[in-house]
Amino acid sequence: MTFRILPRAGLAAGVVALSISMTAGAVEAKEPQAALEAALARQPETAPAKNVILFIGDGMGVSTVTAMRILAGQRAGVDGASYDLAFDTMPYGGLVRTYSVDGLVTDSANGASAITTGYRTINGAIGVDGEARRGVCDPARNVPTLAQRAKRELGKAVGVVSTAAITDASPAAFYAHVPARGWQSDVDMPAAAREAGCVDIAAQLVLAPDDIRPDIALGGGLTFFRPEAAGGRRKDGQDLAALWTSRPDSAFVTDRDSLNAAVAEGRDVLGLFADLHIPHEVDRPTAAPQTPTLEEMTRAAITRLAAEPQGYVLLVEGAHIDKAHHAGLLNASLTEGVELSKAVAAAKDMTDPTDTLIIVTADHSHGLAINGGARGDDVLGLIKGPTGAPMLAGDGLPLPILTYSTGPGGPKAGEGRRDLSDVDVTAPDQVRQAGVLLGSAAHTGEDVPAYADGPGAYLVTGSMDQPYLFQVMRHALRLPVKAP
Numbered sequence: 444m445t446f447r448i449l450p451r452a453g454l455a456a457g458v459v460a461l462s463i464s465m466t467a468g469a470v471e472a473k474e475p476q477a478a479l480e481a482a483l484a485r486q487p488e489t490a491p492a493k494n495v496i497l498f499i500g501d502g503m504g505v506s507t508v509t510a511m512r513i514l515a516g517q518r519a520g521v522d523g524a525s526y527d528l529a530f531d532t533m534p535y536g537g538l539v540r541t542y543s544v545d546g547l548v549t550d551s552a553n554g555a556s557a558i559t560t561g562y563r564t565i566n567g568a569i570g571v572d573g574e575a576r577r578g579v580c581d582p583a584r585n586v587p588t589l590a591q592r593a594k595r596e597l598g599k600a601v602g603v604v605s606t607a608a609i610t611d612a613s614p615a616a617f618y619a620h621v622p623a624r625g626w627q628s629d630v631d632m633p634a635a636a637r638e639a640g641c642v643d644i645a646a647q648l649v650l651a652p653d654d655i656r657p658d659i660a661l662g663g664g665l666t667f668f669r670p671e672a673a674g675g676r677r678k679d680g681q682d683l684a685a686l687w688t689s690r691p692d693s694a695f696v697t698d699r700d701s702l703n704a705a706v707a708e709g710r711d712v713l714g715l716f717a718d719l720h721i722p723h724e725v726d727r728p729t730a731a732p733q734t735p736t737l738e739e740m741t742r743a744a745i746t747r748l749a750a751e752p753q754g755y756v757l758l759v760e761g762a763h764i765d766k767a768h769h770a771g772l773l774n775a776s777l778t779e780g781v782e783l784s785k786a787v788a789a790a791k792d793m794t795d796p797t798d799t800l801i802i803v804t805a806d807h808s809h810g811l812a813i814n815g816g817a818r819g820d821d822v823l824g825l826i827k828g829p830t831g832a833p834m835l836a837g838d839g840l841p842l843p844i845l846t847y848s849t850g851p852g853g854p855k856a857g858e859g860r861r862d863l864s865d866v867d868v869t870a871p872d873q874v875r876q877a878g879v880l881l882g883s884a885a886h887t888g889e890d891v892p893a894y895a896d897g898p899g900a901y902l903v904t905g906s907m908d909q910p911y912l913f914q915v916m917r918h919a920l921r922l923p924v925k926a927p
């Protein structure tokens with residue numbers, strides 16, 4: 444079977460149309476029959492997993508994945524709709540329900556925590572059960588994370604990687620327990636909570652006992668680890684970066700070269716590459732030429748963790764898909780999605796599917812709509828009419844292929860939609876049009892996708908509940924149902 448894009452002119456000719464019907468799907472890159480044969484030949488991998496890698500595309504709903512795929516293909520110079528992201532070729536998958544204890548729509552704290560602990564909680568809480576109350580220090584509500592259990596009970600190494608501050612909600616869900624995600628340093632906590640014995644997220648990362656502490660943690664968030672005297676936020680005087688390196692064979696790094704050197708030496712690595720979040724990839728040439736990419740951090744973490752004989756668990760978060768969506772910066776968001784796909788490709792390249800379970804999912808969705816457009820048109824652009832000029836919507840104005848349901852690109856009260864006829868909507872700094880004005884685009888509550896490959900991946904299937912993904916990973920590692 445051959446694949447070719449048939450010329451539009453050919454579609455009008457009757458003789459050619461006959462041959463098209465004989466090769467239905469000729470404009471598709473996937474071979475449906477080959478895909479079926481692969482599915483028929485597939486045997487579920489039921490052996491235990493030595494390693495587990497969990498990728499969270501923050502805010503990466505189904506329509507975001509579709510748009511990422513089209514953009515990635517178009518940037519590669521091929522058809523976007525039929526292109527494959529690194530996780531599109533994984534053999535198993537399904538849909539995941541994402542609500543929280545108190546909301547139809549979840550935030551990243553509950554969303555990530557449900558995956559990493561098996562417990563839903565209220566929005567804003569991390570590493571605690573469903574009884575936790577917002578901002579109330581109650582250590583009895585803490586529940587162990589997959590990473591903590593894998594290290595303590597099985598001797599696995601642990602890694603956590605994010606483009607956000609490493610104390611941000613999603614990465615914190617691998618190692619921290621707080622009833623309020625904002626508790627990133629001591630000054631971000633109420634005094635009553637400190638006096639009741641609760642500890643901020645940065646301190647939980649660095650001061651954790653050796654048998655649960657991550658072996659490598661890479662992201663941003665330096666300010667939460669440094670005392671005021673050294674330019675950070677902390678008022679308790681602790682220099683957590685210095686405390687990290689006070690342990691044997693440990694390194695604190697802030698740039699790509701020192702990261703790679705510390706990994707080559709097999710050290711426990713705390714890498715903080717930005718004061719807050721790592722800059723968006725679209726800003727890299729000017730903002731962060733020495734900052735490792737998500738793919739580079741993922742490669743460094745796997746290299747470091749693969750040296751451990753007992754195996755490892757690793758969380759990798761593509762945080763800026765969500766953060767750019769919030770700001771209406773669609774080009775930046777989808778570019779971060781393509782970066783996440785590169786990180787997944789690196790993980791597939793560096794691991795063996797017979798011993799490593801890889802799951803790719805999202806904590807929640809964002810309201811992105813794909814409104815139309817021809818196959819070859821720039822997915823970041825406007826929908827075109829038959830003449831090539833922008834198609835006009837019912838209000839007489841052009842309509843982008845992609846729009847948000849809510850966000851900073853929405854119309855102000857009493858004003859209509861902006862006329863985009865003379866605007867380069869594809870530019871990275873353009874705020875994308877939204878249906879309703881919100882200063883920050885809202886998360887949305889529909890299901891998100893999950894993709895899986897490796898031991899236990901066959902259990903990722905159908906309509907799943909977010910905490911079920913924890914159970915899949917727990918089972919794949921052969922951790923008992925309850926921690927001892």
Ligand SMILES: [Zn+2]
Nearest residue numbers: 502551765769
């Ligand atoms: Zn968000």
